Amino acid sequence: MAGSFGLLLLTGCGGGTPAPAPQAAPAAGSPAPGAPAAAPVAGTPAAAPASGGPAATAFPQSPPEPVDPKRKETRWLGKIPYDVFFDRPLTVATDQTVVSGAPAMAATTPMPMSPSASPMPMPAAPATGAAGGGSGAFDLTKLASIESLIEESKQSRTKLTTGLQKLGDFNRNFAEVSAEAAVLASIAKAVGDYPGADQPNWKAKAKFIRDEAKTISSQASDKGSERFKIAKESFDKICDMLDGGKPPAKDAADVVPYSDVTTLSDIMWKFQKTFDYLKLNITDEKRFKEDKASVEREAMVFNLLAGIMASEGYEYLDDDEYMAFHKRLIDGTMQSVEAVKADDFQKFRMSLNGIDQAMAECHPKYRTGG
Numbered sequence: 379m380a381g382s383f384g385l386l387l388l389t390g391c392g393g394g395t396p397a398p399a400p401q402a403a404p405a406a407g408s409p410a411p412g413a414p415a416a417a418p419v420a421g422t423p424a425a426a427p428a429s430g431g432p433a434a435t436a437f438p439q440s441p442p443e444p445v446d447p448k449r450k451e452t453r454w455l456g457k458i459p460y461d462v463f464f465d466r467p468l469t470v471a472t473d474q475t476v477v478s479g480a481p482a483m484a485a486t487t488p489m490p491m492s493p494s495a496s497p498m499p500m501p502a503a504p505a506t507g508a509a510g511g512g513s514g515a516f517d518l519t520k521l522a523s524i525e526s527l528i529e530e531s532k533q534s535r536t537k538l539t540t541g542l543q544k545l546g547d548f549n550r551n552f553a554e555v556s557a558e559a560a561v562l563a564s565i566a567k568a569v570g571d572y573p574g575a576d577q578p579n580w581k582a583k584a585k586f587i588r589d590e591a592k593t594i595s596s597q598a599s600d601k602g603s604e605r606f607k608i609a610k611e612s613f614d615k616i617c618d619m620l621d622g623g624k625p626p627a628k629d630a631a632d633v634v635p636y637s638d639v640t641t642l643s644d645i646m647w648k649f650q651k652t653f654d655y656l657k658l659n660i661t662d663e664k665r666f667k668e669d670k671a672s673v674e675r676e677a678m679v680f681n682l683l684a685g686i687m688a689s690e691g692y693e694y695l696d697d698d699e700y701m702a703f704h705k706r707l708i709d710g711t712m713q714s715v716e717a718v719k720a721d722d723f724q725k726f727r728m729s730l731n732g733i734d735q736a737m738a739e740c741h742p743k744y745r746t747g748g
Contacts, residue, residue, distance in 0.1 A: 516685045516689065518568055518571060518572050518573065518682075519572075519573060519574070520712075521678070521681045521682045521684075521685045522568070522678035522679060522681055522682040523678060524569070524572050524575040524577060524578075525675075526674070526675045526678035526679060527565055527568050527569050527572065527678075527679075527682075528569070528577065528578050529675050530565050530675065530679050531562065531565050531566065531569065531578075531620070534558055534559075534561065534562040534565065535562075535616070535617065535620065537558050538555060538558055538559060538562070538594070538613055539613075541554060541555040541558070542555065542594075542606070542609060542610050542613050545603055545606050548598070548601065548605075548606040548609065548610075549601040549602075549606070552598045552599070552600060552601050552605070553598070555594065555595075555598040555609070556594070556595045556596075556598035556599055556644070557595070557644045557647045557648065558648075559591045559592070559594035559595040559598060559609075560591070560592070560595040560639065560640040560641060560644040561640060561644060561645070561647075561648045562587075562591040562594075562616075563588045563589075563591035563592045563595065563639035563640055564588075564636050564639060564640040564645070564682075564686060565679075566584045566585075566587040566588040566591060567584065567585075567588045567634070567636060567639060568682060569581055569584045570582075570584030570585050570588065579622065580619055580620055580622075583619045583625045585630040585631065585632060586615075586619060586625035586626060586630050587616050587619055587620070588630070588634075588639055589630050589639075590612040590613070590615050590616045590619075590626075591612070591616060591639070592639045593608065593609070593612040594609045594612045594613055594616075595640075595644070597609040597612070635689065635690040635691045636686045636689050636690075636691070636692075637689070637690060637691025637692050638691065640686070642687060642692050642693060645683050645686060645687050646687075648679075648683060649680065649683045649684070649687075652676050652679060652680045652683070653680065653730070653733060653734075653737075655676060656673065656676055656677070656680070656714070656730060657730050657734070660673055660726070662723075663723040666723045666726065667721065667723075670718065670721075673718055673726075674715070674718045674719070677711070677714045677715045677718050678715055680711045680714060680715075681708070681711040681712060681714070681715050683711075684704070684707050684708040684711040685708060687704070688701065688704045688708070694744065699743075700740070700744055703736055703739065703740035703744070706732065706735075706736040707733060707736045707737070707740075709732070710729045710730070710732040710733035710736060711729070711733065713725065713728070713729035713732070714726055714729040714730065714733070717729055
């Protein structure tokens with residue numbers, strides 16, 4: 379979803395060398411940022427990267443603009459509410475069933491898979507004892523390694539570089555910039571909170587990076603030159619801190635909940651992009667083993683997001699049915715991490731199938747708030 383940190387530090391900020399050449403965007407199904415909370419939502423298909431996780435790339439298209447400020451969960455594509463789109467467009471697109479009484483349409487060709495690709499097996503019984511669970515606290519060490527969080531911060535830096543190079547880039551991609559920055563805020567918080575780790579060298583500055591990322595996300599809620607200027611200033615400060623510079627001369631709270639820095643809809647945006655990449659690209663054992671490092675990182679970020687969405691301050695935590703769906707979701711993400719560590723491709727594919735089923739069942743009720 380990754381090149382070396384050194385390369386990224388040279389290219390990340392401040393009008394220097396342009397961002398690394400874009401790779402293709404993550405695989406199909408990623409929803410626009412701000413898709414309503416609590417259930418991952420499939421969105422508009424995009425080309426899948428050849429290898430190494432979702433590409434750190436320029437954002438692909440102009441994002442939807444929020445129309446109803448009183449209901450931040452509602453997202454629109456132009457004047458069309460996002461709710462009218464199918465939950466799982468790839469499945470719908472390849473369904474060739476003729477409806478009785480309707481004329482048959484010309485069949486479309488399903489997305490080709492690798493000749494050695496394995497079909498999605500049925501999921502095994504969910505694991506028990508998953509981290510997370512709505513108490514407002516969870517064990518970070520059970521969700522993701524510190525190395526995976528550091529690498530994800532590098533990916534976010536590169537993506538934000540492409541969206542904040544010029545005003546035109548910002549205006550075309552402000553919603554994606556907002557969501558990516560919001561996710562970076564949670565990654566920075568996780569790095570700062572991570573127990574027993576003395577890396578990265580910016581860990582002591584993580585709370586300042588968290589707050590500057592939150593500023594970017596807030597400013598990128600709409601287009602405009604003044605918003606771009608403020609967002610770019612915050613991004614330059616982040617890059618300077620990542621490169622060893624001092625934090626800004628202002629206070630930053632030591633402890634804040636994830637819900638204060640990243641909305642549930644932004645978590646869902648990232649969650650869906652990660653799921654789509656893993657499901658649509660890691661389709662055979664050869665690819666699974668060749669890309670193990672990036673697959674493991676993606677699975678751990680996947681796992682962390684699942685834990686965050688049931689932490690203090692998020693919606694539906696007192697809803698038993700929602701929390702049952704969340705239990706299935708995080709059981710699946712935990713199983714995906716375990717499968718990568720064990721080099722067990724079949725278990726990995728089963729975990730994705732279980733996650734897909736949990737999302738499909740949760741989505742109709744909780745996507746629009748029930």
